Amino acid sequence: MNDASTMLRRAASRGAAAEAIEPGQAIFVDSPPLDAHKMLERLSLQRSYRIYDAHAALGLVDELQFLMARAVEPNVFFEPRFLVPAMPRLDERAVRLLVARDEGADRSRLRFFMPFTVERPSLRTGPILRAWSHPFGPVGTLPLDGDDPLRTARDLLLSLRDQRDLPRTLVLPDLRLDGPLTAVLRKAVAAEGLSIAVCDRRTRAALRPGQPLPARQRRERDRLLRRLALFGPVRFEEAREPDAVREGLEEFLALEASGWKGRRRTALAQDRYRAAFAREAVNGLAERGQARVFTLWVGEDAAASLVVLESGGEAAAWKTAYDERFAAAGPGAIVLSLAAERLMADPAIRLADSCAVPDHAAANRLWRSRTEVGTLVIGLEPGRERATSDCAQALTDLRRRLHRRHRWLGRLRRTLRLG
Template identity: 30%
Template sequence: MNLGGLQKLEGKNIRANGFRDSLSASKPQAMFHPVAELDNNLVDAWSELAGQASEPNIFYEQWFLRPALERLDHHHDLRLFLLWAGEPRHSQLLGLLPISPESRFGRWPVPHVQNWLHHNCFLGTPLVRKGCEQLFWEQMLKALDNGEWPGFLHINGMTIGGSLDQALRSVCSEQKRRCDLVHSAARALLQSDQDAETYYSETVRGKKRKELRRQAKRLDELGEITFSLHRDAKGLDQWIDEFLQLEQQGWKGHGGSALDSSEETGGFFRDALIGAAAAGQLERHDIRLEGTALAMLVNFHSNRGSFSFKTAFDESFSRFSPGVLLQLENLKILENPSIAWMDSCAAEGHPMIDSLWSGRRHIGRFSIELKGVSRRAIFRGLRLGEDLMAQIKGREVFDPTEV
């Protein structure tokens, strides 16, 4: 290593050590904050934390999580686990995770504590400041051990192989505490140094590209086709109305799972998009025929990451694949130097997005042992039962970190 590189490395180490020393001197404080008692001071610290997060997660940012807490059902004792650098509200916020006690684990009546997810929350990775990953888990596990929380800790929907996963496993190993990856799934991820056109030609097979060209040509024969990209709040209310109506007209609306099928989820969606726009983190795409929306797409950005949140399309035009054509426009995110990757937020094996995006992001569920004789008995009994069921069904949890 040359002298310049060594000086940079030493400077980085000095800054990191100085940060750790300052944390040690100020004595970080952990607390479980009632979700009904949020105020502007906390929201400001929360927003600042999100901007410095080790792993971006828009689903736990304040403009997304607050509307969910206000609009959607949750356990009455749901709390925000907060880790402060020093005195709460008068120091930097180092980490945040919504958690609540649960009486059931899947089909089994097993008490435990779990991070909060809802049907429109597709990632459960905590918001933790860069460099504080290990400290976060140490303080959280200590607080849970010393509290009245039941059973064990279950973290649902965390990125496998990321800095938070690595820190959790390291802390548990040091403390001789079991931390088991109990489920994993791989979903489509868009990440490449290639431009959109090159990526498309090398990822999507020729026969599929030919069919999409044919569909685009046939659609163009029906009238003027326009693609639009919006990154501000101009016309946002009307755009949201169109999106909700478009989704409601399709299979989700018929099945009762569309956002506008209930006042709560429709209101949550509207509040989240308005909040994202105010934070400068919203991106909207649409494809229109003579001004009428055929497909619409919502993306959220956070630091160098992006999340493809929701899409809706007019099913009467399904023979033209307007949703796929819109996703081809979305590939241009590869040419945005401020974005390094986009999470599809889609289920594993999704037939549409998996054929367009070649990357995969592994998401897992982790069960972590808490201290105490009864807690340990609950955890180990459950894990023994899960292992036996997995053997009977011939299933094995895939851990990409072991490949």
């Protein structure tokens, strides 16, 4: 039994908890069951790496907000007003927080933040250290300080390598493969002589300034608007003030529950934990001017709704829903088109991510740019090329199995409904 294991057991016997952490300590948590802390410190020029229980995020809100403002790449899904409500309500796994900070006698500065889980994707591969991801946060870009990010990334890889009780493979899902964070990580991996693989590559519809909606698409939208106007007077609203966003979100939740997601019992409003998360996250972001709700009205009825979240000049089309009574007039496509024009007219927005699946017909047609997303798999020791490749393949196989299962369940639901 090594010294670290001995320390872990002694800490567990004393009932050690995250609240007992003192400033300057570097905390690592053992692999599952992850029910106690052990003390292991690595300092590089007064840089420390610590691992906390997930609830410690409540005490990091201000620091994380400051880090997000300095990050090499923005991501609204790691804004504390989104992340903190999400963690306790969306996942039953043991999520932990990896934190890197620079500390001196009179200051402490957060440099990197990563929620993670320890998983085993396949019986033929070992355990992995996986950055936390979930269906409600389709961008996995992690907050890395833009001040000397390469040094921080290299120190991170060395720290994880030296911690023998953690898995030897790091998995970072849903990164923008053409983004600054991926570029920094690739350089850090190369500098340390480690192996890297990419899996789950896909493209998503996006918007960038200087890409107006083509005339053909505008004519098609005008045709759909005329068809929609047969049901009643049509108007388009954009909610940006906190009270207006709150009202718009409630309209969205009701609209989503009235459609096919309601029939499948997957609408946000039908799960009290997910509904509470959505309200706290969206309304919290709205208080900082980081949320909008676009609503297309027919008379007094909401025909379609789109919730957009923002951070650092990037917008994410988070959730959309439409009233199926107006389906023939394409209200979902109309709201995507009108929202696209509003977003591109805002000089503060330099990228809008549709967050849509790769084969989303309306998003691909109306949002003309593309962004590439994928999963990075990094071997944390030199000479692990084969293990890294095997892990990437196992993750690809797992995703395919889940996709086939999802399609099979969809066909089963349709069959039962028709029967």
